[in-house]
Amino acid sequence: MKKKIRINAGDGYDFVIGGGLLDEIGRMAASVMDARRIAVFTDSTVNRLYADKIEDQLRQARFKTYRYVYEAGEQSKNLDTTAQFLDFMSECGLTRGDAVAVLGGGVAGDMGGFAASVYLRGIDFMQIPTTLLASVDSSVGGKTGVDTKYGKNLVGTFWQPSLVVCDTDTFDSLGEDLMLDGFAEVIKTAAIKSDKMFGDLENGLFTENMSDIIARCVTIKGDVVHDDEKESGLRRILNFGHTMAHAIELESGYKISHGRAVAIGMLMITRASEAHGLTEAGTYKRLYDLISSHGYQTEPDAPLEKLCEAARRDKKSGGSFIKLVYIPKIGEAAVMKVDFDELYDFYNV
Numbered sequence: 001m002k003k004k005i006r007i008n009a010g011d012g013y014d015f016v017i018g019g020g021l022l023d024e025i026g027r028m029a030a031s032v033m034d035a036r037r038i039a040v041f042t043d044s045t046v047n048r049l050y051a052d053k054i055e056d057q058l059r060q061a062r063f064k065t066y067r068y069v070y071e072a073g074e075q076s077k078n079l080d081t082t083a084q085f086l087d088f089m090s091e092c093g094l095t096r097g098d099a100v101a102v103l104g105g106g107v108a109g110d111m112g113g114f115a116a117s118v119y120l121r122g123i124d125f126m127q128i129p130t131t132l133l134a135s136v137d138s139s140v141g142g143k144t145g146v147d148t149k150y151g152k153n154l155v156g157t158f159w160q161p162s163l164v165v166c167d168t169d170t171f172d173s174l175g176e177d178l179m180l181d182g183f184a185e186v187i188k189t190a191a192i193k194s195d196k197m198f199g200d201l202e203n204g205l206f207t208e209n210m211s212d213i214i215a216r217c218v219t220i221k222g223d224v225v226h227d228d229e230k231e232s233g234l235r236r237i238l239n240f241g242h243t244m245a246h247a248i249e250l251e252s253g254y255k256i257s258h259g260r261a262v263a264i265g266m267l268m269i270t271r272a273s274e275a276h277g278l279t280e281a282g283t284y285k286r287l288y289d290l291i292s293s294h295g296y297q298t299e300p301d302a303p304l305e306k307l308c309e310a311a312r313r314d315k316k317s318g319g320s321f322i323k324l325v326y327i328p329k330i331g332e333a334a335v336m337k338v339d340f341d342e343l344y345d346f347y348n349v
Contacts, residue, residue: 003215008226009142010160015218017135017211021167022053025128026061032163033124035099037064039089041112042103043072046130049173054103054128066092074254077107077147079155085115099124099162105131105178106138106258110153113144117159126163130170132182133259136189136217139164141225141235151313152246158230168210180294181259187290188262189217192240193224195331202290237333240325241266244300244347247310251302263296268347273326275349278336280329287330308343 002018016028029038038058042051047069055065068088070076089100102112102125109127116125127139145156171179190198197216205213221238228235245265248256256264270287273279292298300307311322321337324346328334338346 001211003211005215005218005222007140007160007164007218007222009222009229011162013161013163015140015164015166015222017166017168017214017218019167019169021165022050022128022170023057025054025165026057026059026063028163028165029058029063029099029101029126030061033099033126035063035097035124037066037092037094037098038101039085039092039094039098040065040067040101040103041070041085041108041115042067043070043076043105043108045072046104046108050103050128050130050170054101058101066094072107074107074147074249074258077111079146079148082111082115082146085112086119089115089119094119094123096120096123099126101126101128102161103128103130104134105129106134109134109138110143110145110156113142113159113161114146114156117144117157122159124162125159126165127161128165128167130167131174132171132179132214133185134182135166135214136182137185137221139166140218140221141238142229143231151250151310154313160229166214168214171210177257180296181257183294184259184263184266184291184296186213186217187287188238188240188266189220191266191287191327191330192237192325192333193220193331195329198286198290198330202286236323236335237325240327240333241269243311243314243322243324244268244307246314247307248300248302250310251300251306256297256301260296263291264298264300267291267298268300269324269326272347272349276346278326278328278334283327283329304344304347308340308347311343312340 005015100116129135129139142158142160145153148154241262245261248261270284274284321339
């Protein structure tokens with residue numbers, strides 16, 4: 001069953017969820033975009049699975065298409081790959097009236113959206129997420145970005161898509177590891193905004209109601225983004241667990257994936273905030289039990305000193321302090337400032 005959620009950010013756009021939607025992609029694109037030429041941006045893995053179908057559907061809708069394929073993996077999410085894609089769009093002669101179709105996971109969405117936002121000072125783009133992680137997180141809200149050698153997503157923009165199409169049939173090609181990568185963000189969403197949803201996850205309803213869980217996550221994130229599109233206040237709560245997660249990813253050379261790093265990061269901040277009396281007693285245990293029951297790693301490999309040093313370069317830092325998101329209890333989130341000189345002691349509990 002197809003679900004449609006309206007995201008009221010930027011000019012507003014629809015997030016459509018359901019099976020078999022790749023077969024409707026051309027019609028849906030034509031209904032929201034005036035472009036006649038579209039550059040399809042995807043990675044080497046997704047290219048083999050879905051790019052031919054996407055281009056065929058777009059051509060049937062009378063779009064002229066061009067395809068750019070980069071090597072799959074976080075290591076490609078950088079300014080060099082972005083510059084190559086920008087040159088490709090220029091070579092194809094794309095104008096301000098044309099568009100980008102981003103096909104793939106979070107790396108594709110972040111980088112392709114960033115390229116669309118800076119090409120000719122901004123052209124339309126649509127998101128076609130093919131992973132659970134991208135569907136519940138990066139495809140919603142207009143955050144774009146690429147990594148530098150100093151950290152994750154340190155260069156980026158806010159640029160809202162014209163449409164997001166989530167075909168849940170694409171999840172059939174994902175292994176358990178990639179599904180768990182996305183599930184960590186599902187847990188995060190429930191932890192910061194819905195005790196009811198967290199309870200459903202504890203009761204095992206995740207795999208039984210995939211489209212419903214995605215819709216609930218998208219609705220929650222959409223509401224937050226509507227109230228704070230450019231992360232000047234409320235939207236910061238979406239970073240629960242992410243400060244240490246980004247440090248864990250960086251210190252592992254991105255061998256630890258984003259979702260698994262977020263799982264560890266959520267546990268680290270909740271253990272610390274509960275120990276300091278900021279979080280309701282028993283919250284850490286509920287979070288730990290849910291995360292560990294799905295086989296996630298629960299402790300970082302890197303020493304805490306190194307993670308705290310990496311956190312200094314996080315986007316959420318400001319001067320001599322960093323803003324940390326914690327949960328006073330399941331379903332609620334808050335933000336606090338911690339001086340860098342006190343960060344190690346705060347986490348070392």
